[in-house]
Amino acid sequence: xxxxxxxxxxxxxxxxxxxxxxxxxxxxxxxxxxxxxxxxxxxxxxxxxxxxxxxxxxxxxxxxxxxxxxxx
Amino acid sequence: xxxxxxxxxxxxxxxxxxxxxxxxxxxxxxxxxxxxxxxxxxxxxxxxxxxxxxxxxxxxxxxxxxxxxxxxxxxxxxxxxxxxxxxxxxxxxxxxxxxxxxxxxxxxxxxxxxxxxxxxxxxxxxxxxxxxxxxxxxxxxxxxxxxxxxxxxxxxxxxxxxxxxxxxxxxxxxxxxxxxxxxxxxxxxxxxxxxxxxxxxxxxxxxxxxxxxxxxxxxxx
Numbered sequence: 001x002x003x004x005x006x007x008x009x010x011x012x013x014x015x016x017x018x019x020x021x022x023x024x025x026x027x028x029x030x031x032x033x034x035x036x037x038x039x040x041x042x043x044x045x046x047x048x049x050x051x052x053x054x055x056x057x058x059x060x061x062x063x064x065x066x067x068x069x070x071x072x
Numbered sequence: 073x074x075x076x077x078x079x080x081x082x083x084x085x086x087x088x089x090x091x092x093x094x095x096x097x098x099x100x101x102x103x104x105x106x107x108x109x110x111x112x113x114x115x116x117x118x119x120x121x122x123x124x125x126x127x128x129x130x131x132x133x134x135x136x137x138x139x140x141x142x143x144x145x146x147x148x149x150x151x152x153x154x155x156x157x158x159x160x161x162x163x164x165x166x167x168x169x170x171x172x173x174x175x176x177x178x179x180x181x182x183x184x185x186x187x188x189x190x191x192x193x194x195x196x197x198x199x200x201x202x203x204x205x206x207x208x209x210x211x212x213x214x215x216x217x218x219x220x221x222x223x224x225x226x227x228x229x230x231x232x233x234x235x236x237x238x239x240x241x242x243x244x245x246x247x248x249x250x251x252x253x254x255x256x257x258x259x260x261x262x263x264x265x266x267x268x269x270x271x272x273x274x275x276x277x278x279x280x281x282x283x284x285x286x287x288x289x290x291x292x293x
Contacts, residue, residue, distance in 0.1 A: 027108055030113065030173065031112050037167060038120070042159075049270065053273070060283050063288060
């Protein structure tokens with residue numbers, strides 16, 4: 001179980017040194033971007049698959065009708 | 073209605089529910105001691121990598137069956153496997169650098185693990201390009217490409233144990249503590265359910281295309 005120590009009450013704000021600030025990248029944007037990318041990539045792929053399936057099945061139905069109702 | 077057409081919507085629906093619940097399940101996991109919050113990318117990165125490997129194996133084995141038997145069904149499954157290898161490969165190759173940037177301080181490192189993963193993704197992309205632009209007879213050549221793509225999987229997986237690399241070793245997953253293992257298995261199940269249902273859907277699309285060609289030929293006759 002994690003333990004937390006209480007921060008001392010601050011009487012002033014001390015800016016973080018510039019070089020240290022560059023080192024401490026916040027993790028949240030990376031985690032959220034990764035999660036969003038997973039969703040976007042999968043949704044785009046599923047939509048593309050669905051669109052292609054509809055198109056091919058429509059073409060099969062059209063051609064079958066033209067061929068005299070014969071189904072493949 | 074076939075069992076296949078009942079299974080796919082059910083598996084897709086279940087995967088969707090599991091994906092939606094994933095952040096809440098992941099939130100129960102403790103922070104990793106040195107990486108902190110960013111280590112949670114692991115819960116998408118690792119299952120995507122396992123799905124990539126599953127897709128590569130599916131494509132490779134189906135390609136081998138096609139090369140030996142000329143089975144149209146095997147060819148359809150091989151195409152589906154290759155396309156999913158590319159899709160899951162994109163997820164692995166985008167979530168990995170996001171994790172690396174925070175943890176290692178760099179987006180990419182040309183080490184054995186990352187480079188071999190990129191090469192494997194390029195091989196399956198080549199497979200799809202061959203199928204798209206290779207013309208008649210490209211099935212045989214692409215089947216050979218798919219088989220060699222699969223042969224890279226063991227190399228990609230164990231490369232972290234043999235070469236000096238920044239990537240975590242394969243021992244990480246078997247040694248996960250229970251609070252981290254549960255969300256990892258949750259996400260792995262969601263990804264594998266999605267992989268199986270998309271594989272069946274994509275193979276069905278390829279079968280429909282074969283039907284289309286057959287009907288078109290019948291019309292010409």
